[in-house]
Amino acid sequence: MSSRFRGCFALTWLLGCAALLAPSGVRAQDQAQYLVADPVDFDFSPLVHSEIAQASNKAEPGTENQPVKVTPGESKAAEEGSLAKAAQNPIASLISLPIQWNSTPNTQWAPNLLDPNAKRNQTQNVVNVQPVVPFKVSDGLTLVTRTIVPFISQPWVGGTSIQALGDINPSVFIVPTLKGNFTVGVGPTVVLPTATDSRLSSGQWSAGPTGVLVYTKGKVVAGGLINNIWSFAGDGKKSDVNKMLIQPFLNYNLPKGWYLTSSPIITANWNTPDNKGWTVPVGAGFGRVFVLGKQPVNASLSAYYNLVKPEIAGETLLGDWTFRAQVQFLFPTGS
Numbered sequence: 001m002s003s004r005f006r007g008c009f010a011l012t013w014l015l016g017c018a019a020l021l022a023p024s025g026v027r028a029q030d031q032a033q034y035l036v037a038d039p040v041d042f043d044f045s046p047l048v049h050s051e052i053a054q055a056s057n058k059a060e061p062g063t064e065n066q067p068v069k070v071t072p073g074e075s076k077a078a079e080e081g082s083l084a085k086a087a088q089n090p091i092a093s094l095i096s097l098p099i100q101w102n103s104t105p106n107t108q109w110a111p112n113l114l115d116p117n118a119k120r121n122q123t124q125n126v127v128n129v130q131p132v133v134p135f136k137v138s139d140g141l142t143l144v145t146r147t148i149v150p151f152i153s154q155p156w157v158g159g160t161s162i163q164a165l166g167d168i169n170p171s172v173f174i175v176p177t178l179k180g181n182f183t184v185g186v187g188p189t190v191v192l193p194t195a196t197d198s199r200l201s202s203g204q205w206s207a208g209p210t211g212v213l214v215y216t217k218g219k220v221v222a223g224g225l226i227n228n229i230w231s232f233a234g235d236g237k238k239s240d241v242n243k244m245l246i247q248p249f250l251n252y253n254l255p256k257g258w259y260l261t262s263s264p265i266i267t268a269n270w271n272t273p274d275n276k277g278w279t280v281p282v283g284a285g286f287g288r289v290f291v292l293g294k295q296p297v298n299a300s301l302s303a304y305y306n307l308v309k310p311e312i313a314g315e316t317l318l319g320d321w322t323f324r325a326q327v328q329f330l331f332p333t334g335s
Helices: 003-020 030-034 076-087
Strands: 095-107 122-129 132-138 141-155 161-165 169-176 182-191 204-217 220-234 242-253 258-262 266-269 278-292 295-308 321-331
Touching (some): 182 220, 258 295
Antiparallel strands (some): 095 132, 141 161, 141 169, 204 220, 242 258, 242 266, 278 295
16 A cells, blocks of 8 residues: 555545534434434445446456556556546556545434424535555455545534544455456445444444446446445444445546546435335536546546435435535556
C-alpha cells in the first residue's frame, strides 16, 4: 500500500471526524426508534461500482489481472484513458480510496405522532469513506476488499442533529477470472455495531452473502449487486436485523474518460409491517476519470428521486431527492 494512499486515508479520517463528530447537545432518548437513518436503510451498504461492478469496454476478458501501471512520459490523455478502463475493470489490481457524500434535504426527523411540530425541513448527510484493496491470489482469482466507514449527520428533535461515526460495513468479494462478457463476484458482508452514538446504530452484529453480476459489451456496462444481512448477536433491547440491498447499474463510456451512470441503491427492511420498508430511488448522473497533478482521480455527480419511501407510523420521513457526489483516488503502480 503506497504512502500516498495512507496519507490520503489519514487526512480523510481527520476531516470526517472534524466535520461530523462534533459534540451534540441532544441526549439519547427513547424516540430513537423513529430515526430516519436506520444504518442499512440508506447508503451505508457497499457501492460496488467501479472496482467490482464494472468491466472495461475495451478490455479483453481474462487478460487484465496484472497491476495497473502508469508509464513515465505517457501523455495525460492516454493516462486518463487507461485509468478509466482500470477503474471499470472488476479484477484490476488497483488500490483506491472512494469518498462518497449522500445528501437528502427535506427530511423529517420523526412522525407527527411522536412530534406534532416535526416538519420536512432538515437534511440528512452521510459521508462514506470506502477504502478498496484488491489481492491477486492467482491468475484465475482475485479478492477485493471494501470497508464502508460512514460519518453521519442525522436530523433530530428541535431542528438539531446527531453527528457521529456509524456502523462499519466490511465486505470481501471473490472474483474469478472468466472468459466472455460476464464477470461475477461473491462473498460475505458484515455490519459491525461501531457507531459512536447508539441512536445511529443497529446495536446488532449482522452478516450475510453478497454477490455481483456484470455484463460488458462495447461502451455499455450493466449488471447488479445484491446482498441480505441478518443479525446474529448484539443488544437485546434493539430490534433484529433482516435487510436486503439491490443495486442495478448501467454505465455508458464516452471519450476522454467521461461516462454516464445510473446506480440507484434499493433497500428493503423485511421486519417492517405490511411490506412498507422499501426505498426505491430512480435517477442518473455523470463522471470522469482525470489526473490532478500526479494524482489520478475518478469523480462523479448524480441525483436520485425516491420513488418509494419507507413508512414509519404511517408517514414517509425521507426527503424526495438524494444527491450523491463521489471522489475516488486511484493508486496505480508507478504513480
